[in-house]
Amino acid sequence: MNTATHIVHDAPPAIAGADWMLREQGSRDWRMLPVALALWASSLASHIGFDRWPGQQRIDIPTGSFDMTILPITVFAIMMVLTLAVLCAAFHTKARWAGTIAVCLAMACVGGITAIAADTAEWRDPAAIWARNQGGLTQVHATVSAPVIASDLRDYDCRIDVRLNGIAPAMQGADDGFRHSSADVRVYAAESYCSRFHRGATYRxxxxxxxxxxxxxxxWLLLQGGDPVVQMANGPPYRTAIEHMQQSFFLITEQLSDQGRVLVPGLTMGVLGQDYVSVSPPGHVGSPLDDTYAATLEERFRRSGIMHLMAVSGGHFIMLAEAVRRLCRRWLICQQLSAGAIAGAYLVLALLVYPSDSVTRALIMGLLGAGAYALGRRSQALSALCWTVTGTLILEPEMSQSYGFALSSAAVLGMVLFAGPIGKTAGRILPEAIAQMVAMTMAAQLFTLPIQILMEPELPLLSIPANILVSPVVGFSTITGLMALACAWCLPWLAGTLAWVASAGTLVMERVAMWLGGSTWSVMPWPDGIAGALLVLLIEAACMVIVMAVSRFARRRTMQDIRPSGQRFGSSRRVRFAIWWQETRRMLHVTASDGST
Structure with a gap:
């Protein structure tokens, strides 16, 4: 028995009971994971419950009525009673798990209340009331919150996401002015109006x-009338500069082949070439993009399981942070200034790319990592992910219903928890580089597959080989694409060269997607809905148990093969009992000898 064991056994009960704190490691801090899961589950359940609440009951409740608060108050009261009960049990029993459950219940209460409050505010918004009860022609004041992209609705050419500032629900007869509104609206417009919209500007x-x-x-707001778009205020200067950079980049990519025009903007900014609405300068006439080829390419990417490459994710932020960090180290810049430069680079990248929920997740996690770097601490991906999810769902409760946010968070969770063990296991039979690619792909898909089943009931069977084949060129093409985006507004010749180099990498992706995605057995139909997602989780858990059992069996066989001759290597109940009996007899013999003396 070593010294550490003596210390633990001889310590008072309070210290011995806190031995788990001595074994705690920041690199595997799981404490916030159940809290984040409880918050997410409560928020999502509250949204679903609110949506299933009979609409007629909600319509009949007047604004400001006390009855509208009965549901959130009831949920809050029930959750608080449960939390207090668990806290009392934890105080009396001094059980560590009871405190964890109490925190989870408290956060579930917060998640449910914020979700119901957000849904209630959205339901009682003047714009929602007008669209639900009367509808028809109206006027709104709105601020553009996203770039203009191609329309997904027939008879319209572009769509724009806006945040309302006010609404005039009665345009005929009554003149009661604009009512305040903060609803999010998707605007559909004809081609003649698409070029008038600028991100950050305010319109009537x-x-x-x-x-x-x-x-x-x-x-939705379907534009119509004699003059449906009137600009009231310009956007901030930085928005104008960013929009100019984006338009310059798209003008550069129009000089590439069709696959480059589609894939380079998608890999760089998260917007496929066919989704961008061209706002070309006067006199510029670009060659039309083959819509059939673009649609086929997008479908093949989806079937081959590499569609995630066409969205901005944490990989963009990681590569940018590593480049900034190395540059600061070369110039011997202090740690705090380096962290500030990394955070600034994160913010600039988030402004340049197309806004999405995955970008929001990556930005917040990156800023947390930069803060840890400034304090001289190692970034902890799991803890940062849990705090990101917790803070985001409290401030933006609708994120719990976002597939993009869920896919991004699930992919990071899988890679943090399982990429290491899978890579270690795969490294026994595969080269190190290939083993790491397989591990990252498999780990990311462990938790994203059930969410993908909820979105579309089919399994991509060739996603692992597809990701392995394109992995060598993803980082290279992403970096050159970002460099082209950064210098397109001032050095178009250099941006054109960099975009062409990036398109050489996306050509490999295009060939892989066309080859694997075109196969008849690239995807397999699967039961849809929650049943299909649970079935995937069950199969993954069974496969994990089988792999662990086989690995343990192989390890035992290997240990038996290398054990010394005539000695037992390992431990069993019989061996432990024999050792304990020998030590007991020896102790009793020594005690008897001391007594006789």
């Missing part, structure tokens, strides 16, 4: 306001 828009037929946006 006229059209038909209605409830959305699909998508995450709750309301």
């Amino acid at each position: 828009l006229s059209g038909t306001l209605q409830e959305a037929e699909y998508g995450h946006m709750p309301l």
